[in-house]
Amino acid sequence: MVKLKTKPPTIYEIVKKPDPLLSGHRMCAGCTAPAIVKLVLKALPSLDNVIVVSPTGCLEVATTIFPYTSWAVPWMHNAFENAAATASGIEAAYKALKKKGVWGGEVPKIIIFGGDGGTVDIGLQALSGMVERGHNIMYILYDNEAYMNTGIQRSGSTPFAAATTTSPAGKVIPGKIEWKKPISLIMAAHMNAYVATASLYYWQDFVQKVLKAYYYEGPSFIHAIQPCSRGWRFTEDLGIKLTKLAVDTCVHPLWEFDPETREFKVTGYSAFLAKHPEKILPVEEYLKLQGRFRHLFKPVRRDDLIKEIQDRVMKDWHFLLKLAGLE
Amino acid sequence: MAEVEKAEQIEMLLNGDEAVAWAAYHVEPDVVAAYPITPQTIIVERFSEFVADGLVRTEFISVESEHSALSAVVGAAAAGGRAFTATASQGLALMNEILHIAAALRLPIVMAIATRALSAPINIHPDHGDIMNSREAGWIIMFAENAQEVYDNVIQAFKIAEDHRVLLPVMVAFDGFVISHTAEKVYVFKDVNVVREKFLGGPRKIPKIKLMGKEVELALRPLSYTPVPLTIGPLDLTDFYFEHKLQHMDALYRAPEVIKEVNEEYAKLTGRKYGNGLVEKYKLDDAEIALVAMGATVGTLRYVVDVMRDEGYKVGLLKIRTYRPFPTEDVIEALKDKKVVGVFDRAAPNGAAGAPLFLDIRSALYELEKRPIVVDYVYGLGGRDAPPELLEDAVEELYRISKGEVKPFRFRYLGVRE
Numbered sequence: 001m002v003k004l005k006t007k008p009p010t011i012y013e014i015v016k017k018p019d020p021l022l023s024g025h026r027m028c029a030g031c032t033a034p035a036i037v038k039l040v041l042k043a044l045p046s047l048d049n050v051i052v053v054s055p056t057g058c059l060e061v062a063t064t065i066f067p068y069t070s071w072a073v074p075w076m077h078n079a080f081e082n083a084a085a086t087a088s089g090i091e092a093a094y095k096a097l098k099k100k101g102v103w104g105g106e107v108p109k110i111i112i113f114g115g116d117g118g119t120v121d122i123g124l125q126a127l128s129g130m131v132e133r134g135h136n137i138m139y140i141l142y143d144n145e146a147y148m149n150t151g152i153q154r155s156g157s158t159p160f161a162a163a164t165t166t167s168p169a170g171k172v173i174p175g176k177i178e179w180k181k182p183i184s185l186i187m188a189a190h191m192n193a194y195v196a197t198a199s200l201y202y203w204q205d206f207v208q209k210v211l212k213a214y215y216y217e218g219p220s221f222i223h224a225i226q227p228c229s230r231g232w233r234f235t236e237d238l239g240i241k242l243t244k245l246a247v248d249t250c251v252h253p254l255w256e257f258d259p260e261t262r263e264f265k266v267t268g269y270s271a272f273l274a275k276h277p278e279k280i281l282p283v284e285e286y287l288k289l290q291g292r293f294r295h296l297f298k299p300v301r302r303d304d305l306i307k308e309i310q311d312r313v314m315k316d317w318h319f320l321l322k323l324a325g326l327e
Numbered sequence: 328m329a330e331v332e333k334a335e336q337i338e339m340l341l342n343g344d345e346a347v348a349w350a351a352y353h354v355e356p357d358v359v360a361a362y363p364i365t366p367q368t369i370i371v372e373r374f375s376e377f378v379a380d381g382l383v384r385t386e387f388i389s390v391e392s393e394h395s396a397l398s399a400v401v402g403a404a405a406a407g408g409r410a411f412t413a414t415a416s417q418g419l420a421l422m423n424e425i426l427h428i429a430a431a432l433r434l435p436i437v438m439a440i441a442t443r444a445l446s447a448p449i450n451i452h453p454d455h456g457d458i459m460n461s462r463e464a465g466w467i468i469m470f471a472e473n474a475q476e477v478y479d480n481v482i483q484a485f486k487i488a489e490d491h492r493v494l495l496p497v498m499v500a501f502d503g504f505v506i507s508h509t510a511e512k513v514y515v516f517k518d519v520n521v522v523r524e525k526f527l528g529g530p531r532k533i534p535k536i537k538l539m540g541k542e543v544e545l546a547l548r549p550l551s552y553t554p555v556p557l558t559i560g561p562l563d564l565t566d567f568y569f570e571h572k573l574q575h576m577d578a579l580y581r582a583p584e585v586i587k588e589v590n591e592e593y594a595k596l597t598g599r600k601y602g603n604g605l606v607e608k609y610k611l612d613d614a615e616i617a618l619v620a621m622g623a624t625v626g627t628l629r630y631v632v633d634v635m636r637d638e639g640y641k642v643g644l645l646k647i648r649t650y651r652p653f654p655t656e657d658v659i660e661a662l663k664d665k666k667v668v669g670v671f672d673r674a675a676p677n678g679a680a681g682a683p684l685f686l687d688i689r690s691a692l693y694e695l696e697k698r699p700i701v702v703d704y705v706y707g708l709g710g711r712d713a714p715p716e717l718l719e720d721a722v723e724e725l726y727r728i729s730k731g732e733v734k735p736f737r738f739r740y741l742g743v744r745e
Contacts, residue, residue: 089402129391
């Protein structure tokens with residue numbers, strides 16, 4: 001079983017730690033991606049032996065505008081689709097240098113922070129290869145559900161009916177007509193990776209999963225929902241609330257896959273919802289706060305589409321409960 | 328330069344691919360990442376045998392594409408490792424995006440390329456079209472004439488790439504099949520430590536810089552080791568990109584000095600020397616007609632020069648060993664007093680005024696007040712054989728051009744059904 005090994009830090013301990021991502025970066029106001037980076041890195045017992053890799057994306061361009069950098073840990077960017085391959089090479093180099101006695105320390109833990117485009121679409125092949133080969137690398141997906149860096153184009157991770165600049169809500173087509181790619185299930189299907197979903201609002205659950213991934217001697221993948229105020233079109237104060245609503249509506253349920261026991265487990269507040277289905281909020285509570293779904297409510301309310309989303313969310317939720325042996 | 332004693336070597340029967348694998352074995356890179364795209368070579372098959380037999384401590388990563396192969400060695404080199412990969416044709420084309428990144432990040436990667444035709448139609452046979460497609464990526468590109476030079480160039484490439492005056496990736500090119508699949512006598516070092524310790528000086532030396540008042544290694548090092556963590560591969564906008572490109576270009580144009588030194592040092596160790604490291608002349612000094620080529624056809628042209636010399640033609644040969652950075656000065660010096668220069672290009676001109684090598688040669692000679700006539704022969708595309716008779720016909724034509732009997736042309740195709 002994949003274990004925590006150390007006690008998760010308290011919120012006070014997390015707050016007191018020095019920032020691994022320094023202020024002055026140019027992520028948008030209300031962006032939840034820096035909070036994910038900080039929570040993940042501050043959850044670790046130490047940053048002494050960590051190397052961070054990022055594919056091209058918002059996080060990369062907004063934190064490293066030469067001659068400045070916000071990264072207080074070693075960090076590398078290569079290209080858009082190859083963060084997993086780049087990280088594989090870094091890990092391999094340290095393994096060889098250690099074998100040869102050139103590197104006296106431990107092989108660093110490599111942590112990738114990738115957006116959904118660089119993970120679910122263009123980076124999927126390299127990511128799958130990295131996991132198949134069993135590299136000791138943590139992959140954190142910050143999923144804002146579109147190509148936000150390049151101007152909100154639709155990605156494989158964009159949800160059904162969301163309006164983006166390449167899946168606009170038109171008179172005939174109501175936003176994206178395909179469903180979101182289930183990236184975490186795809187990663188779990190590799191059978192050798194610790195896989196988990198996470199939400200910033202449920203930070204204790206997130207931190208525990210980060211530590212499990214950190215101590216797991218192999219590939220791990222954590223899928224964090226990352227509301228984007230520009231792309232999802234909400235006011236800057238709603239980001240964290242949306243990470244809560246994503247879980248409370250079962251749009252982004254919290255679960256983990258343990259590659260050692262082959263068990264799916266519903267975790268945190270989602271485990272509570274599994275026992276108390278009456279507490280599950282309707283998806284509308286989540287959708288109505290976001291401008292990208294505005295066309296579902298105005299100028300005419302599209303009950304048909306809202307119901308279609310609700311049905312799909314519950315279908316996926318029950319599928320998850322079956323995987324977890326709860327149904 | 329310190330006195331170098333000649334090292335003991337052993338004679339082997341190796342094809343070009345095996346020569347690469349043996350060179351890589353002798354170098355023992357920290358990381359080799361490779362993928363068997365069609366067309367695949369046996370380079371990494373042989374090398375993985377050395378890994379499996381415990382002869383090298385290299386981490387061999389069987390990646391899921393050539394794009395990832397180069398991406399992984401970029402990561403390995405950024406982490407301070409000595410990194411190697413090999414590819415050809417479609418694989419090199421797939422790497423194209425990362426070729427530029429590897430060079431601009433100044434990572435001393437070595438890559439062997441058994442040059443082959445690009446699709447479509449899918450072909451797999453010798454052709455320089457793949458490497459010509461990649462020639463603007465800011466790498467050092469060296470062409471080998473035979474399996475021996477392949478072995479020698481791979482070893483030399485690591486030393487050139489890792490020199491702190493250079494810090495650039497190097498492609499070691501050799502014609503697919505003609506060199507990659509043809510067994511030849513190759514001398515290799517008897518003791519691997521001659522390469523690993525004596526010639527390369529042990530593990531890769533990482534340059535150090537002063538950063539925030541501290542001495543920092545230019546590599547991805549964790550906080551337990553480095554006083555200042557590095558950000559590698561940042562966003563670089565209008566205010567700095569140009570300066571960084573300039574530094575890259577400066578390093579590239581500085582490389583010839585290092586390539587020459589390494590060629591000399593290696594010659595002392597082995598007795599084998601390739602011209603001045605950049606170009607090599609063959610019976611060229613008194614020639615009126617000069618042939619210029621790269622790769623395996625240089626060997627055929629040596630024979631052609633001998634045959635035509637016997638028939639009284641004053642013909643000689645200039646081999647381009649280092650194609651990037653292009654040895655402009657050496658080319659001018661070697662060809663300035665020739666009447667006619669015939670360039671042999673194993674790549675299509677693709678709508679340009681001629682094929683790639685011709686463009687470089689003619690551009691270099693334009694500086695001269697009295698310029699030789701320069702014409703281009705495009706030959707051997709998709710592995711079409713270029714036998715001596717075909718090349719002799721070209722020399723005969725160059726002779727007639729020199730006599731004013733044939734009108735000069737920019738380029739024409741050799742050995743094709745028109």
